[in-house]
Amino acid sequence: DAGVIQSPRHEVTEMGQEVTLRCKPISGHDYLFWYRQTMMRGLELLIYFNNNVPIDDSGMPEDRFSAKMPNASFSTLKIQPSEPRDSAVYFCASSSIGLAGFSYNEQFFGPGTRLTVL
């Protein structure tokens, strides 16, 4: 079984440009998470979805960031316009509540997208 798939793996762009990061969760998982990792702030949760519906977007830094999940197998994180301080590694993760109704919070992470904004 394929794990969480993210694309692109690396993205270099110039300040002011639009950036779109993509994620395909593990099939059958009903939760999807977007994280950002930086040296200063560590691993921060940006937003998460349950059954394609955004549940908590309190971690989204500002209006320049938006995320969508049009179906169970695809999500995007968009930054428009991008700024140098957005440079980070962005991870997507997915999880499943499981048959017992309790997921034990084990999230499966993708390999990440390293974003550099010049």
Place this chain on the structure above:
Amino acid sequence: DQQVKQNSPSLSVQEGRISILNCDYTNSMFDYFLWYKKYPAEGPTFLISISSIKDKNEDGRFTVFLNKSAKHLSLHIVPSQPGDSAVYFCAASQGGSEKLVFGKGTKLTVNP
């Protein structure tokens, strides 16, 4: 304000010895704790977890200890192996929520 703190950015240990990674939390509502391991250029992978109703959970060479009164947990790796060299993240959740709060991570280096 960081709710989950890993105060040691790095730790270096000799192969075969014990590695102890520490984590403190401030939110007393956290009731489930996890450790993730991350290799360079890869995403974090789940390692071990513990519920607040327990004070210890063991899985092979990995043991997590929870001290609720001190709001402290630790991960013990015995014996440490060079392949354990990675960044270790502590994470916490509350009330069955799927939302995890992560620490900043501790980079473990196990020297042969």
